[in-house]
Amino acid sequence: MKTEDVNEEDMLAPAMAKRFIEAVETEDLEVIKEILSNAEADDQRRFVGMLGGKERDHLCSVLTTEEAAHLLGNMAEAQAVDMLEDMPADRAAHVLEELGADLSGDLLRELDEESSEAILAEFDDAENCEEVRERASYEWDSAGGLMSDHVVSFRQIATVEDVLKELGDHAEDYSDDEVQYFYVVDGEHKLKGVLALRNLVLGKRSKQIGDLMIPDPATVNVEDDLEELQDAFERKKYLAFPVVDAEGRLKGIVTRDAMQEALSDAQTDRYLKASGIVGGEELRSMPLKERCIRRLAWLGPNILLNLLAASIIASYEDTLQAVIALAVFLPMVSDMSGCSGNQAVAVSIRELTLGIIQPRDYIRVLFKEIWLGLNNGIVLGVVLGTLAAVWKDNIYLGLVVGGALMLNTILSVAIGGLVPLLLKKFKVDPALASGPILTTVTDMSGFFLVLSLANLAMGQLV
Amino acid sequence: MKTEDVNEEDMLAPAMAKRFIEAVETEDLEVIKEILSNAEADDQRRFVGMLGGKERDHLCSVLTTEEAAHLLGNMAEAQAVDMLEDMPADRAAHVLEELGADLSGDLLRELDEESSEAILAEFDDAENCEEVRERASYEWDSAGGLMSDHVVSFRQIATVEDVLKELGDHAEDYSDDEVQYFYVVDGEHKLKGVLALRNLVLGKRSKQIGDLMIPDPATVNVEDDLEELQDAFERKKYLAFPVVDAEGRLKGIVTRDAMQEALSDAQTDRYLKASGIVGGEELRSMPLKERCIRRLAWLGPNILLNLLAASIIASYEDTLQAVIALAVFLPMVSDMSGCSGNQAVAVSIRELTLGIIQPRDYIRVLFKEIWLGLNNGIVLGVVLGTLAAVWKDNIYLGLVVGGALMLNTILSVAIGGLVPLLLKKFKVDPALASGPILTTVTDMSGFFLVLSLANLAMGQLV
Numbered sequence: 001m002k003t004e005d006v007n008e009e010d011m012l013a014p015a016m017a018k019r020f021i022e023a024v025e026t027e028d029l030e031v032i033k034e035i036l037s038n039a040e041a042d043d044q045r046r047f048v049g050m051l052g053g054k055e056r057d058h059l060c061s062v063l064t065t066e067e068a069a070h071l072l073g074n075m076a077e078a079q080a081v082d083m084l085e086d087m088p089a090d091r092a093a094h095v096l097e098e099l100g101a102d103l104s105g106d107l108l109r110e111l112d113e114e115s116s117e118a119i120l121a122e123f124d125d126a127e128n129c130e131e132v133r134e135r136a137s138y139e140w141d142s143a144g145g146l147m148s149d150h151v152v153s154f155r156q157i158a159t160v161e162d163v164l165k166e167l168g169d170h171a172e173d174y175s176d177d178e179v180q181y182f183y184v185v186d187g188e189h190k191l192k193g194v195l196a197l198r199n200l201v202l203g204k205r206s207k208q209i210g211d212l213m214i215p216d217p218a219t220v221n222v223e224d225d226l227e228e229l230q231d232a233f234e235r236k237k238y239l240a241f242p243v244v245d246a247e248g249r250l251k252g253i254v255t256r257d258a259m260q261e262a263l264s265d266a267q268t269d270r271y272l273k274a275s276g277i278v279g280g281e282e283l284r285s286m287p288l289k290e291r292c293i294r295r296l297a298w299l300g301p302n303i304l305l306n307l308l309a310a311s312i313i314a315s316y317e318d319t320l321q322a323v324i325a326l327a328v329f330l331p332m333v334s335d336m337s338g339c340s341g342n343q344a345v346a347v348s349i350r351e352l353t354l355g356i357i358q359p360r361d362y363i364r365v366l367f368k369e370i371w372l373g374l375n376n377g378i379v380l381g382v383v384l385g386t387l388a389a390v391w392k393d394n395i396y397l398g399l400v401v402g403g404a405l406m407l408n409t410i411l412s413v414a415i416g417g418l419v420p421l422l423l424k425k426f427k428v429d430p431a432l433a434s435g436p437i438l439t440t441v442t443d444m445s446g447f448f449l450v451l452s453l454a455n456l457a458m459g460q461l462v
Numbered sequence: 463m464k465t466e467d468v469n470e471e472d473m474l475a476p477a478m479a480k481r482f483i484e485a486v487e488t489e490d491l492e493v494i495k496e497i498l499s500n501a502e503a504d505d506q507r508r509f510v511g512m513l514g515g516k517e518r519d520h521l522c523s524v525l526t527t528e529e530a531a532h533l534l535g536n537m538a539e540a541q542a543v544d545m546l547e548d549m550p551a552d553r554a555a556h557v558l559e560e561l562g563a564d565l566s567g568d569l570l571r572e573l574d575e576e577s578s579e580a581i582l583a584e585f586d587d588a589e590n591c592e593e594v595r596e597r598a599s600y601e602w603d604s605a606g607g608l609m610s611d612h613v614v615s616f617r618q619i620a621t622v623e624d625v626l627k628e629l630g631d632h633a634e635d636y637s638d639d640e641v642q643y644f645y646v647v648d649g650e651h652k653l654k655g656v657l658a659l660r661n662l663v664l665g666k667r668s669k670q671i672g673d674l675m676i677p678d679p680a681t682v683n684v685e686d687d688l689e690e691l692q693d694a695f696e697r698k699k700y701l702a703f704p705v706v707d708a709e710g711r712l713k714g715i716v717t718r719d720a721m722q723e724a725l726s727d728a729q730t731d732r733y734l735k736a737s738g739i740v741g742g743e744e745l746r747s748m749p750l751k752e753r754c755i756r757r758l759a760w761l762g763p764n765i766l767l768n769l770l771a772a773s774i775i776a777s778y779e780d781t782l783q784a785v786i787a788l789a790v791f792l793p794m795v796s797d798m799s800g801c802s803g804n805q806a807v808a809v810s811i812r813e814l815t816l817g818i819i820q821p822r823d824y825i826r827v828l829f830k831e832i833w834l835g836l837n838n839g840i841v842l843g844v845v846l847g848t849l850a851a852v853w854k855d856n857i858y859l860g861l862v863v864g865g866a867l868m869l870n871t872i873l874s875v876a877i878g879g880l881v882p883l884l885l886k887k888f889k890v891d892p893a894l895a896s897g898p899i900l901t902t903v904t905d906m907s908g909f910f911l912v913l914s915l916a917n918l919a920m921g922q923l924v
Contacts, residue, residue, distance in 0.1 A: 014822065041696050042817035049818040050826070076816040180642075234503050239719075257701075260722035267729035268812070271736065275808030276801055282809050283818065284830045292837045295805050299838065302801055303845060306794045313790045320789050327782050327789040328775045331905065332768045334793060339738055339764055343757050346737030347744050350730065354538040355504035356511040356745065360476065364512065368746045375754045376761065383765060391776075443793065 020047045024055045029062050036067075041074040048079060049285050056285070057086050065091075069098035072107075078281040081110040089115075093122035101128060102148060105135020109145070110280070141262050143229055144222035147243040147252035153183040156192050156210030160203040183242055183250055184213040191242055191250040193217060219244045222251055226266060229259045270349070270431035276302075278432065305436055309334070309443035316451035323461045325392050326454055329384070329401045334446035336380060336405060337412040341438045344369050344416030349430050352420060359425035362418055369417035373410035381406030396460035404449035412442040482509045486517045491524050498529075503536040510541060511747050518747070519548050527553075531560035534569075540743040543572040551577075555584035563590060564611060567597020571607070572742070603724050605691055606684035609705040609714035615645040618654050618672030622665040645704055645712055646675040653704055653712040655679060681706045684713055688728060691721045732811070732893035738764075740894065767898055771796075771905035778913035785923045787854050788916055791846075791863045796908035798842060798867060799874040803900045806831050806878030811892050814882060821887035824880055831879035835872035843868030858922035866911035874904040 016035055023031035036044060048056060048071070060068055060083060072080045072095060084092050084107055096104035096119065108116045116136065123129035131149070138144030154163050163182070182200065184193040193213030203212045220232050220241045232241060233256050240255040272281065276298040282291055313320070313330065320326055348365065351357040357365060385402020389395045416438050420430035454461060478497055485493035498506060510518060510533070522530055522545060534542045534557060546554050546569055558566035558581065570578045578598065585591035593611070600606030616625050625644070644662065646655040655675030665674045682694050682703045694703060695718050702717040734743065738760040744753055775782070775792065782788055810827065813819040819827060847864020851857045878900050882892035916923060 040693070042693065045816060045818050046820065049813070050823075076818065079818070231502070231504065257719045257722055260719055260726060264722060264726035264729055267726055267733060268815075271729065271733045272808050272812060274733065274737070276805045277808045277812075281812065282805075284809065284813065284827065285818075288833060288837065291834055292841075295802070295834070296838055296841060298805070299798065299801055299842060303794075303798060303842065306797055307849070310790045310794050313793070314787075317786050317789075321783075321786045324779050324783045324786075325776075327779075327792065328772045330789065331775070331793045331796060331909075332765075332772050335768055335901075335905075336761065336765060339761055340757070343738045343744075343760070346734050346739045347746065350734060350739075350743065351511070351746065353730075354507060356507050356538065356541070356747075358508065361508075361512075365746065372750060372753055372757070375750065376758055379754075379758060380761060380765065387769070439797070443797075447793075 016043065017047055017050060021050060021055075024051060024059055027058070027062070032059065032062065033067065036071060044071065044074045045076055045079060048075060048083075049283065051285065053086065053285070053287060056083065060087055061091075065094045065098055069095045073099060073103065076283075077106065077110070078283050079285070081107055082283065082286060084108075084119075085111060085115060089118040090122040092119045093124075096132065097123060097125065097128055101131040101135055104132045105138075106140065106145070108132060108136040109138075109140060138222060139225070141226040141266060142222065143220045143224040143241075143243045143254050144251065146229070146258045146262050147222070147254045148258070149252045151183060151242070151250070151253045153185045153189075153191075153250055154195075154209055156184045156186055156208065156213070158209055159205065160200060160207050160209060160212070161205040163200060163209060164205075181240075182209075183217075184209055185250050188247075189250055190248040191217070191219060191244050194242070217242060220254060221246070226259070226262055229254065230263065233259055273429065273431045274435055276435075302436060305440040306443075309440055309447060312444050312447040313451070316447075316455070319451050319455050319458070322458065323397070323454055325388075325397060326400075326450060329388060329404075330447055330450055332384065333401070333405050333408055333450055334443040336384070337408040337442040337446050338439050340373070340376060340380075340409050341412030341416030341442050342435070344372075344413040345420055345430075345434045345438060348417050348420040349434070352424060352430070357421070359421045362421050365417045365421060366414055369413045370410055373413035376413070377406035377409035380409055394461065396457045400453040400457055400461070401450065404446065404453050408442060408446045408449050411445050412438065415441055478505065479509055479512060483512060483517075486513060486521055489520065489524070494521065494524065495529065498533060506533065506536045507538055507541060510537060510545075511745065513747065515548065515747070515749060518545065522549055522553075527556045527560055531557045535561060535565065538745075539568065539572070540745050541747070543569055544745065544748055546581075547573060547577060551580040552584040554581045555586075558594065559585060559587060559590055563593040563597055564609075566594045567600075568602065568607070570594060570598040571600075571602060600684060601687070603688040603728060604684065605682045605686040605703075605705045605716050606713065608691070608720045608724050609684070609716040610720070611714045613645060613704070613712070613715045615647045615651075615653075615712055616657075616671060618646045618648055618670065618675070620671050621667065622662060622669050622671060622674070623667040625662060625671060626667075643702075644671075645679075645715075646671055647712050650709075651712055652710040653679070653681060653706050656704070679704060682716060683708070688721070688724055691716065692725065695721055735891065735893045736897055738897075764898060767902040768905075771902055771909060774906050774909040775913070778909075778917070781913050781917050781920070784920065785859070785916055787850075787859060788862075788912060791850060791866075792909055792912055794846065795863070795867050795870055795912050796905040798846070799870040799904040799908050800901050802835070802838060802842075802871050803874030803878030803904050804897070806834075806875040807882055807892075807896045807900060810879050810882040811896070814886060814892070819883070821883045824883050827879045827883060828876055831875045832872060835875035838875070839868035839871030842871055856923065858919045862915040862919055862923070863912065866908065866915050870904060870908045870911050873907050874900065877903055 016039065019031065020035045023035065035047070039047065051059065063071065072083060075083065087095065096107070108119065120129055120133055123132070135145070180197050182195045182197070183191060184195055186192050192210065193215040194217040195209055195213045199212055200209070218236055218238070218241060220229060220243055222243055222245050238256070240253045243251045243254050245251055276295070278298050279294050282294060348357070381402040384405050385398040388401040389398025419434045419437055423430040423433050478501065481493065482497045485497065497509070501509065513521065525533065534545060537545065549557065558569070570581065582591055582595055585594070597607070642659050644657045644659070645653060646657055648654050654672065655677040656679040657671055657675045661674055662671070680698055680700070680703060682691060682705055684705055684707050700718070702715045705713045705716050707713055738757070740760050741756050744756060810819070843864040846867050847860040850863040851860025881896045881899055885892040885895050
């Protein structure tokens with residue numbers, strides 16, 4: 001790309017965006033179509049993102065089925081799901097039939113059961129409907145959910161002659177397919193082997209392809225999850241694996257590219273969950289009520305955990321009353337420890353992802369983090385303790401505050417390092433639960449340490 | 463992969479890990495080599511991760527250059543960089559020469575200038591050295607940093623005959639290369655066109671390939687960043703783009719696969735930065751001192767920001783003294799608002815990544831977030847306010863606490879939604895700076911709101 005192109009686009013986009021919204025408001029179909037057909041996919045996403053729900057529904061209703069399918073195909077998945085939800089079931093079914101089984105299944109998977117069944121019931125083509133239903137039934141990050149059905153297979157009893165004739169006669173049908181390799185199956189569509197294009201071309205015309213194929217190729221199973229796929233692609237430098245079901249029947253191929261894209265989506269998912277965006281991605285174009293409820297679903301349990309931590313402070317009211325300066329340091333100690341603990345959480349989650357540690361390595365992780373916590377705890381404790389001592393001209397206040405921060409730092413990095421391992425062991429998503437567990441525990445221990453140490457030193461503090 | 467395989471590995475790994483560490487401790491070279499050569503790449507990463515710095519250096523020193531290069535190639539990048547740093551410069555140079563220019567450049571890029579130059583000075587092959595230096599000079603997430611040099615090009619004046627002869631005579635030299643497409647260059651290695659293998663094979667033997675090629679192919683520039691690459695791959699459904707420099711000379715190809723992997727790494731980077739792991743990935747096998755300093759580099763500024771926020775509490779000591787119950791609610795209000803604001807940060811960063819919003823959309827974002835903040839603020843404020851009122855049997859305490867949480871929720875989601883847009887506009891990494899800015903502002907405003915509202919209602923609170 002040349003830089004000038006990008007700049008030109010940057011200048012064009014605001015004018016186009018304004019014209020687009022005006023056109024949707026005035027229902028100017030011609031202008032809408034013109035702008036959408038000239039816009040890049042990312043501008044299309046942005047334009048559609050600017051529309052309110054009513055305007056967007058209107059836009060979808062004025063497009064032809066083909067145009068709506070094309071637009072949906074260019075949206076971010078969360079946007080496309082959102083648009084689909086708002087379409088009448090029969091319209092949605094026709095748009096999905098246009099989109100192909102893979103993408104349709106991926107979108108339907110994200111709808112609730114009822115809407116999804118209502119749409120599937122409106123499919124014209126029963127076979128297509130079954131394909132989409134099957135695709136939607138796989139987890140998004142499994143081989144079945146990531147595979148492409150653009151795969152060319154032939155029966156092992158076919159001859160080279162037969163295959164070449166079929167390819168020649170229906171060349172246009174195969175234009176979308178990956179045709180460097182063909183897959184060889186038996187009468188029950190069970191995968192028997194793989195055949196490179198060059199071996200086909202160089203083979204004797206009368207030979208059966210079952211005799212030319214490489215038998216028993218490496219495969220992945222439809223149920224294999226992302227971690228297993230990652231291992232498979234690391235083990236073999238293939239660009240794609242054939243995907244088979246439990247009976248060994250060929251279902252599709254999963255490419256290295258699709259695996260990498262899924263990894264990137266999984267990282268995004270982790271970041272969003274760790275930030276408290278749970279129950280699916282949120283877009284600002286979603287209805288306010290839905291956005292509020294989703295965010296509150298995370299904040300609600302958090303308020304309870306916060307209450308738990310705050311109850312520690314409540315039980316030390318007398319101590320606080322006597323040394324009011326402590327109230328200044330309570331949030332600091334809990335916040336600083338939370339930050340230290342979060343660093344340990346991130347390192348553990350990262351090392352788990354890279355395969356450098358496993359849940360059973362908890363003793364090593366604990367030992368390493370305690371040692372680091374002691375070091376950083378001393379540094380941070382001395383800094384904060386000195387500030388406290390100087391501020392109130394009381395060395396004991398410094399000892400209480402600094403000591404509490406030091407001890408709480410050790411505790412929080414140890415817990416932060418361990419929690420992801422334990423959660424992973426018990427099959428809970430570490431990205432989702434590590435943060436709240438860590439924050440609650442370190443808040444409680446931080447408040448407790450400051451206030452109980454202050455209680456011990458009370459004679460020197462007042 | 464079959465499930466039984468995975469289970470078997472799971473059982474084998476601990477025994478292998480134990481034997482591995484023993485072998486390194488007793489310097490049992492045979493056992494070390496045997497275990498490493500039988501282990502999968504992820505087990506290798508885990509085994510090496512278990513070693514202390516001294517043991518790891520010893521391991522590197524007993525392997526042959528080829529073995530060390532192979533091991534390094536299987537490590538996570540952060541591990542490989544770490545191992546390289548600890549090798550003598552001449553040893554490191556030989557290992558890198560074994561690894562190939564692409565991977566070597568990627569590793570050297572992460573070293574400091576001095577170590578990197580020391581290693582480059584020990585390269586045996588001057589041409590190889592220049593290639594590695596050039597690779598290391600590109601940003602890791604630019605086309606130049608992601609491209610592969612496994613690309614086959616021919617002069618446009620070559621005939622089909624010449625090319626076929628060259629390919630036939632040196633077949634083994636091209637076995638690693640992507641040979642579905644050949645690139646056609648002029649005498650100055652400027653890219654002129656692209657030639658599909660099938661067109662070459664079907665072409666008249668005496669024809670110059672300049673006449674068979676597709677001229678002026680789409681390209682990317684070595685300096686193009688990840689966002690530009692993403693756009694390019696979205697615009698065209700290619701599996702790879704040729705990469706050219708400013709003069710149009712062919713430098714390599716960048717595959718869709720490599721772009722996806724980089725995206726996934728960028729997401730990881732964002733997550734780590736948002737969690738306070740800055741200045742590069744941390745592994746627990748790194749020296750304690752380095753890990754402490756890196757983590758403190760993030761915690762240090764944080765302690766200052768925390769002090770700033772706490773100073774608000776300090777200036778209201780009299781209010782707190784009068785109504786000690788407020789101390790219980792200060793951390794709750796600031797923490798809850800922080801959580802709400804973080805959700806808005808995550809949604810903004812996500813929408814920026816997807817291209818649904820741009821920095822110039824700040825008014826729409828602000829409006830949407832204020833509206834949501836009002837809703838969630840009322841819900842959370844009523845809950846916390848009711849609890850406070852019931853606990854101390856004082857409706858005014860409830861009004862103060864609930865009101866402060868409501869107002870601070872609106873403020874924090876508005877700021878949380880905006881900050882990533884502003885940081886992006888001013889070219890600061892939103893993942894790095896959004897969190898601390900948000901936390902400091904919402905802590906300060908939360909403390910201020912609780913304490914100043916309490917001041918106003920003081921007559922009713924005591």
